[in-house]
Amino acid sequence: MSHASTAGNDIQATTGPGHDPGSLPPVVEASNISKRFGSTVALKKAGIRVTHGRTHALVGRNGAGKSTLVSILTGLRSPDTGSVEFNGKAAPAVGDPREWQQHVACVYQHSTIIPDLTVVENLFINRQPKRFGLIDWPQMRREARELLDEWNVEVGVETLAGELTVEERQLVEIARSLSRGARFVILDEPTAQLDGKEINRLFQRIEELQAKGITFLFISHHLQEVYEICRDVTVFRDATHIVTSDVAHLPKEALINAMTGSTGSHALTDAAARERRSDGDVVASYKHLSSPAFRDVSFDVREGEIIGLTGASSSGRTELAEAVVGLAPFSAGELMVRGSPMKSGDVPTSLSLDVGCVPKSRHKQGLVLGQTIEENVSMPIFDRMGPFGFINPSLKEKEARIAIAELDIHANGPEHIVGELSGGNQQKVVFGRALSNGPALLVLIDPTAGVDVKSKTALLDQAEQLRQNGKGILLSSSEVEDLRICDRVHVLYHGKIVATFEAGWKESDLVASIEGLDK
């Protein structure tokens, strides 16, 4: 524990137990890596050393340099200084992907599988077995089947890759990289799109593969997972290596400190510990609302309240929250916003009723990445920024400055292109957009997905602040920790509310209910 709290760049000094000098050389060792992009320092004399057979976690806030390190470890970018070694031998030259693929593979958050091709084509893309110079299809199918059987991946080789579940898709990607010879696999936030059961199966699979001699580097924002699955952990912060330690020797508190650089108050206000009011006006009222995704759902959101919606990924919790924003349709029942009926699937009406929204995916629905902060933030209120629909540029700029200041967005200014910001800051811009119309009801859908710990806390604090200012908040999330700030949490299971928890619930009860287990 003593070495865990030491911040330093020297990897050797902080190696945990298990790095026996007599055993195998490290699967990968990157040392003294620096990388700059223009004026931005992405990595500063950082490094990592992954020991054979020990799943290693790489954690850090957004912008800490994790992605840059991954791109260097996979041969996509060359470092400005420093070296990479696999099993004690120098890495191949950058720009020779086939050589790199024999050493390392990365399963990215965004799939590298081509959805319109079958599994077998994806597995052997650009290295199909040939006969007389032509692709030997029977041979290729046979090899694919053998490969999938070898690693226990139960999918048909002729299935279109686009029809696979996220889970199956990841397994196919892992099998593909193993077939190329790699015995070291980087998993970049593999659990982000999985629900509880799927995560458990993935972890089981990781353990099986580990037993067969595969080593994983695991990148995740969910610290709990790091403790469940990893043996070693390396923390990056502000482009530098902070600490590498045996997981058992680094308690959660210390890990968060290493990531944030402060003995920060991670603890959010638990709604059970604060004053709760139920005298506010009803801002949103669901009355027997039904759609293909949910059935006969009724509940209210009042001013000064945070109402949580949770459930597994197909429970309908997302669609239910989207209904009030106009992003998802409903077919029966009534939905009132501040006393006025909301039409199905009509975003402009929802905006005019003073609803603000942080949608599920910031890249898909939240932001126009190629545009500036001011453009993104003002988008919902373009019609209020001048006469005859003409926009007063100074109002737009002012709106962006307010968002930047209030939400602590790290940017060069209102004209900073959103796509160039880190994930946490992008999400803050989405928040700014949601707040721009001065909403009475704020709908947050997975607002902390893919966001680092510090930004997560900041965003949830912001939600709590808004509640205190009398806003009604509807928070749809699968993150149990996030739901702590809710006055009340409705749990959905297959489109129906199966349980409602008042603040002060026990985590095990809530999770059991989400998973559809009887108490």
Added chain:
Amino acid sequence: MTDATAEQTTSSQSRFGQTILGTLREFALVPPIIGLIAVGAWVDGNFLTLANLATILGASAALSLMVLGEALIVITGKFDLTLESNVGITPALGAMLVIPATSAGFGTEWPVAPALLATLLAGALIGFLNGFMIVKLRLNAFIVTLAMLIVLRGLHVGITEGQTLWDMPDSFFWLATQTLFWMPMSVWLALLIFAAAGIFMRYHRIGRAIYAIGGNADAARAAGIRVDRITWGVFVFAGFLAAIAGIILTGYVGAISASQGEGMIFTVFAAAVIGGISLDGGRGSMIGALTGVLLLGIVQNILTLAQVPSFWIQAIYGLIILGSLMIARITNPKSQ
């Protein structure tokens, strides 16, 4: 978001710097245009005469309006190939309403003004149909407008029986023949429309919405922008602009052949892309589009003045377009 703690997170200097950079990018084609003007003056002493400059601009006016319409559609993230058939069939319809049956007209012999109005409406209607199929029926814009291009060209040839229409009264050609301050009215009209479009795209909410739709239609929808309605509207407006271009072109040529506009769509896209309109949607400026048109117009004029044999003009023209694209790629790596 009312009580701003108003901490200025950035210096006004960097904002200034970014604005300057953005403006410079919009004017990226100005130096090559100046260079070409110098080349033109060197090739032929008549290049810099007012008469020749008026020729260049007059010849570019119709193209510029087509490029403007196409630029709006491309910024929205869509595609429209029909513009080149639109500039043929819409003025043909207008002309046939005016000219007597003996000159291949419908025999209605309308006055010019309502006939021109019908031309504009026909243009807008073509855009409306394209929009219906692309926005409402969700068909692929490329294929839909390719099919429409062929249908419209076929209709044009069909109703005119392949004949060239020429017997229109002078007022039908007014836009291209009447001059004001040495320039044809068509040039002033195109300039006016470009200026209005430039201001509209930069300062009007619908203009900003068009950029947002092209950048990320889902995010635009989630922000309350009526994506379908605006996209459809852009198609209608582009069709309308193409009809104006058709009238100008008719005046410039003095007649309407059955192949009026054929092949122009390539030049339209070339000018738009050289002008920095991103084919991925969401990016590009009106000034860029306009300078793209001017650049091509000057090149064409120089080739003519230099008496390059007409058999070679197309090949040279194509090479210049390719060259400009490569230069644009080098100077602004983010485009295309």
